[in-house]
Amino acid sequence: MTRINKPLDDDLLMRKLKNVLLKEDREQLMQLKEVLDDPNQLSEKVNPLIEQRLDFLKKNFPKEYRLVVNQIVEERLRGFQDEVLNIMYPVLGKMIRKYITHQFQLMKDRIDTTVRSTFSIEALKRKLKSVFLGVNESDLVMSQIDGPVIEEIYVIQRNSGLLLGSASLNNTIDQDVIAGMLTAIKSFVEDAFQRESEDLERIQYGSYKIFIQNYHSYYIAVVMSGSLSAKESDALSTRLSNFTDKELTQISNIDNEAIQHISSKLNEYFVQPQRNN
C-alpha cells in the first residue's frame, strides 16, 4: 500500500484533470481565437458566406423589388420634375460652358499656330500693330474675331452691395439688382471657402465674364462679352486703377450727387470710347 505523504491539493488535482480532459477543447478554442484575431483568416472563412448571401440578393432583389423601386423612383421624379431640373440645369450649363471654353482655347491655340506660320500682308500689319500696342499677335487675331466689349461696369459698396455708380452699353437690366446679386454671390463664395484675405476676382457666365477688382470699401465689377486675354485683363486692371485714383479717392460721402458723378465718369472712361469705335 502506498502512502501519500502530501495531502492532496484539491485545486491542483482539479487543474490537472481539466488539462487532461479539456485539452482537445482548448486546442480548438485556440484555433478559433487565432482565426478571429487574424483578419486574413477571418475573411477567408466569412467571405464565402457573405458572397453567397450577396449572390442571393443580387439574383432575387431585382425580381422581388424592382417593380416597387421603379415605381417609387418614377413617382418621385414625376413629383419633383421641376426640382430635378433645377438641380440639373446649372450642372448641365456648367458642362456646356466648360466645353465651349475648351473649344475656345483650342481655337486660340490654332490661331496661335496660324500666326506663327503665315506671313502675309495681314500678318505683317498685325505684327506692326502688336509691336506698337504691346499685345501679343494671337490676342490681336482673337480680338478681331471676338474682342472684349464692356457691357456693364459697376462700382459697388462692398458690404451692402448697394450701387455707388454704374454705366452700361445697352441699359437693359436692373443694375441695382445685379449689384446685389453679385455681392451675394461674392460673399457666398468667399464665405464658403473661408478665405478672408482672398477675394473673388472672376465670374464666368456663359459667354459673359465678370471681372472684379476689389478695394477696401467698394469693388468694381466689369461685365464683358467676348474673350479676354491675359494681356487685356492686365490692361483693364490698370485702367481701373487709374480710374479709382483719379475719380474715386476724393469722394467722401455717398449721396445721390456722388452716385451720379461716379456713373457719368464710368461712362466717360469705359463705355463711351467703345461707341466711337
Added chain:
Amino acid sequence: MTSKKVILTGSFGVGKTSLFNQFIYARFSDRYLTTIGVKVNKKVVKVGDREISLLLWDIAGEVTQDKVPTSYFLGASGIVYVFDLTRPLTYKNIETDINYLKDLLPGGIIKIVGNKKDLVSEEQIEAVKNSLSVPVNITTSAKTGENVSDLFQELGTDLIG
C-alpha cells in the same frame, strides 16, 4: 433716390419668397420652390413725397439664424423676420433668433412677421402672439395679399424716419 438693403429671413417654407412675390408682382403660387442661396429684388416705395428704393435680399430659410452666412447681413438697414403662424417649429427659437439679429445689426430695424394668416383664425393668431416673448409687428397672408404692402410700407417709413 436712396437705396436701402433689407434682409428677408426666417425658417424655411414660412413664405419669404411668396411675400415678396406678392409685394412686387402681386402674384401667389401654391407650389413650394425653396430658395437656393439668395435672390435680390428691388421695389421702390413712396413715403409721403419721398421715394425709397428697397433692395430686398430673400435668403434661403434656416432653422436658426446663426446658420445664415453673416456676410449677407452686412450693410443692411432692416431685417424682416418671418415665421409661419401654422408651424410652431418656425417660432420656437424666435427669441434667440431676434436677439442674435439685434446683435448683428445694432440700431437696425427689425420687423417680426407672422405669415399664412389665411390658414388660421383670429383666436389662434392671438394665442400665438401671446405665447411669444417678442412683439409681433404684423400678421400677413402672402396668399390673399392681406397686410403685405402695409408691411413694406411701414418698413419704408421706418427706414426713412
